[in-house]
Amino acid sequence: MVGLALKNEGKGRFIPLSLDESHFFVPGDGKSLVQLPLSDQKSLIVASQNNDSLKVFKPLKAQLGRIIPLRPEEVKVRISFGNDQIQNNEFYWGSTFQSQSSRSITVPTKAKKVQFFNNFGKETRNIKISSDSTAASR
Numbered sequence: 001m002v003g004l005a006l007k008n009e010g011k012g013r014f015i016p017l018s019l020d021e022s023h024f025f026v027p028g029d030g031k032s033l034v035q036l037p038l039s040d041q042k043s044l045i046v047a048s049q050n051n052d053s054l055k056v057f058k059p060l061k062a063q064l065g066r067i068i069p070l071r072p073e074e075v076k077v078r079i080s081f082g083n084d085q086i087q088n089n090e091f092y093w094g095s096t097f098q099s100q101s102s103r104s105i106t107v108p109t110k111a112k113k114v115q116f117f118n119n120f121g122k123e124t125r126n127i128k129i130s131s132d133s134t135a136a137s138r
Helices: none
Strands: 005-010 013-017 030-037 043-049 055-057 066-069 074-080 086-090 104-107 113-118 123-129 135-137
Touching: 030 104, 074 104
Parallel strands: none
Antiparallel strands: 005 013, 030 043, 043 055, 066 104, 074 086, 074 113, 113 123, 123 135
C-alpha cells in the first residue's frame, strides 16, 4: 500500500479517491502519520518512511475548517451540525506508536457548536459557531 485516501460520504460509507484526486502517495515503508497545525485554518499531514525522507501533504482547501487547540485536560470533543448530526472525537496522550498528532481539532465549516470535555465527562468549553464564521466561547 503506497497511500489511500478515503472520502467520508456519511452514514458509514467511504469511497476511495484516486491518486489524481488525493495526491497522497507514500512509496516507502510508511511508519507514521500525523497532522500538524500551522495556524487556525492551515495544517499539514506528515508521513514518515522507514530509513527514508518525510512526505508532507497540504490538505485540500475544501477539507479545511477552523483549527482549535485542545487544553491539557480536554480529552473529548463533540461537534454539532444543527441537523441532528453529531461528530465525537477522542484525544489521548501518547497512545499510538509513532503517530501522535498535535492535540487540536479541525472544526468543519458547517459546524454549529463545539463542546470540549475533560476525562471526567465535565464540559470545559462550549463554542457556538455563527453563520458568518465568527465564534463565541464561554
